[in-house]
Amino acid sequence: MDLTINLNSLGFEAGLSEGEKELTFLRSRSAGLTVSGCGHAVFLCGLATTVREKLRYLTNKSRLPGLNLGIIGGGHVGKQLTKVLLTLPGFKSSNINISTRRPDTLKEFSNSGVKCYFDNRSLAAWADILFLCVLPSHLPRVCAEIHSQLPAHCLVYSFTTALPLQRLARLLGHSFVLKPRYDFVACDSALMWLRHNQMMTALKDEEVLTASCPLSMSGGLSLDQRWVSAVLYSLLNMCTAERLGFSQAVHLLNELFQTKPSSGTFTCQSFVNSSCAATLTNSEEPFPWINLIDAQTKQTPLSSCLTASKVLQDCISAVYHKTFSGMSSAKNEMKE
Structure with missing residues (x-):
C-alpha cells in the first residue's frame, strides 16, 4: 500500500511556487513526446522488418540480411527506444547497434547482445535505419561525422526536433530522412502521459496506446499527418x-x-x-x-x-x- 496517497504535502507540486506550477504541463509534454516518439519509431521498424522479410521471398534473395538498426546517442531517448525494441518479437539484439560517447554505461544492453561502442561513422555505414537521439547542440557535429558515410538506402530518423527538416537533410547530405513534427496543447487529458514510469508499461496501456496512434493522437499531442x-x-x-x-x-x-x-x-x-x-x-x-x-x-x-x-x-x-x-x-x- 502506498501510504503517501492523498497526502498533498508530499506531492511533486507541494514545493512549487505559483509561477512554477504554471509550467508543470511540461512534464506531461515530455512524457507524451517520449512515449509517442518511441512508439512511432518502433512502428516504423516493425513495418520495415516485415517488408524486408517479404522482399527476401519476392525477389528470391534468400540471403538478404535482416534489418540493421543503428542508434546514435545513449541518453534517455536512446535507451527507451532500445528497451522497447528488445521487447518486441522479430527484433534480434544482434541487429541493434548503439554509438555513444560512454558505451560503458549501457551494460544492460550489451549483456543482451546489443553492440555498444563509440564510432558514429561506422554505425552510419552499417545501418539500414539510423536513429539520431542526440541533443540539438550535438546534432551539427554528428551530421558532419556521418556525412558521406550514409548508404543511399539508409533511412535516417531524427528524434531531435529543433533543426528544420530541410537543414537537417543539407547537413547530412542525404534526403532519405524522416523527422516527425509534433504539436502540444496543455489540457487535463495530457495527464495520462504521466500514468506510467516505464515505457513498456505505458505502451501496453490501451488508453495511452490509443492516444499515441499516429493518425488520431490525443492527450494534447498531435502529429503532422504527412x-x-x-x-x-x-x-x-x-x-x-x-x-x-x-x-x-x-x-x-x-x-x-x-x-x-x-x-x-x-x-x-x-x-x-x-x-x-x-x-x-x-x-x-x-x-x-x-x-x-x-x-x-x-x-x-x-x-x-x-x-x-x-x-x-x-x-x-x-x-x-x-x-x-x-x-x-x-x-x-x-x-x-
Whole structure:
C-alpha cells in the first residue's frame, strides 16, 4: 500500500511556487513526446522488418540480411527506444547497434547482445535505419561525422526536433530522412502521459496506446499527418531499392495493412500522380525513388488518399495497435 496517497504535502507540486506550477504541463509534454516518439519509431521498424522479410521471398534473395538498426546517442531517448525494441518479437539484439560517447554505461544492453561502442561513422555505414537521439547542440557535429558515410538506402530518423527538416537533410547530405513534427496543447487529458514510469508499461496501456496512434493522437499531442505518408513512401523506397516491380510493391503494402478490395485498397495512383502512373507500363518496373523531404513538406497523392479514406486510416491504426500486442513481459524488469 502506498501510504503517501492523498497526502498533498508530499506531492511533486507541494514545493512549487505559483509561477512554477504554471509550467508543470511540461512534464506531461515530455512524457507524451517520449512515449509517442518511441512508439512511432518502433512502428516504423516493425513495418520495415516485415517488408524486408517479404522482399527476401519476392525477389528470391534468400540471403538478404535482416534489418540493421543503428542508434546514435545513449541518453534517455536512446535507451527507451532500445528497451522497447528488445521487447518486441522479430527484433534480434544482434541487429541493434548503439554509438555513444560512454558505451560503458549501457551494460544492460550489451549483456543482451546489443553492440555498444563509440564510432558514429561506422554505425552510419552499417545501418539500414539510423536513429539520431542526440541533443540539438550535438546534432551539427554528428551530421558532419556521418556525412558521406550514409548508404543511399539508409533511412535516417531524427528524434531531435529543433533543426528544420530541410537543414537537417543539407547537413547530412542525404534526403532519405524522416523527422516527425509534433504539436502540444496543455489540457487535463495530457495527464495520462504521466500514468506510467516505464515505457513498456505505458505502451501496453490501451488508453495511452490509443492516444499515441499516429493518425488520431490525443492527450494534447498531435502529429503532422504527412509523417504517416512519408513512412509508407519509405517502405515503397525499400521495394524500389530491391528492384521490386510496382505492381508487386502495391500488393505488398495492401497485404501489410490487410486492406480489402471491397472497402478500400492502395493502387498505383495512391502513391504517384496520374502522369507518372501512366509511364509505369511494365508491371516489373519499380516505382521511382520518392523524395521523403517533399513527402513531409508538400501535399502528395498519398497524403490526399489517406485524408479521403477512413478505411485506410483504420487499417493503418489497426496495424499500429497490433505492433505492440506481442510485447514480451519477460524483459520488462529493466529499470527506466
